[in-house]
Amino acid sequence: MRKVKIHITLKEGVLDPQGKAVHNSLQSLEYSNVQDVRVGKYMEVMVEDSDNLEAEIDRMCDQLLANPVIENYSYTIEEAG
């Protein structure tokens, strides 16, 4: 079994109003050193190991987990259980 940790982020150039709101909140807490905030998603997918696991994870991300029009994804695969 493998644990796949997937990070999904908005593409550069895609407006992130949520990130902007969080940025504003950090500033009102006087973290004036914060330059920018982008909010994304994190998922853990438990999957049976296979020879072409990476290709399969890529397909999962392209088909459903991320929307390639607006999002990028990256992941790491770890040993699990």
Next chain:
Amino acid sequence: MKFAVIVFPGSNCDRDMYFAVKDQLGAEADLVWYKEANLANYDGILLPGGFSYGDYLRSGAIASTSDVITQIREAAEAGKPVLGVCNGFQILLEMGLLPGAMLPNEKLKFMCHFETLTVENADTMFTRQYKEKEKIQIPIAHGDGNYFCDEETLQKLQNNKQIVFTYDQNPNGSVGDIAGITNEHGNVLGMMPHPERAVEALLGHDDGLRLFESILTHWREHHAINA
């Protein structure tokens, strides 16, 4: 002409859509539960608004993987009219029948009010009862209605006259003030504003009714019954 209104778990404008085509337009219509759908005998497919699957992952993403999607794709390929409103539009984007994607509204606020739209293309099966550049009043009700596509796609949409409705006062940050687009063939329309909520004067405006009348007259012309 017979319409199917597809009902997903979390759809909540399905009855408004049914009312619009059945009672106001006077066409035949069924509410069709997504799991029991057999769309072969329907002439038009309507994807209503709401929050299918609670907008989990992304609006429309989960619904776009359900079995009924294959049938909707077939109906679209067969040239049948497919209309997706609000969450229905989001589903059409997620299943790739229309280009682009939906982002949260620029100001992160759920908005629910009438908007003035301009009919940018009155030469589609959905808009033939409007005049080109006509201003119409149709309500919006969405949190994720900020239409996004890259520059190249926007050019294509403009060149092919696929942008059918634009907002006069862009409420959500959509690229090109886009409120509704069709596919290249012109038989799939996705729009964030709700024409089914503006089908009689009692509801404030009846500008939305002509959209459904357009579909019906187009269908009649192409399926003229020779008595």
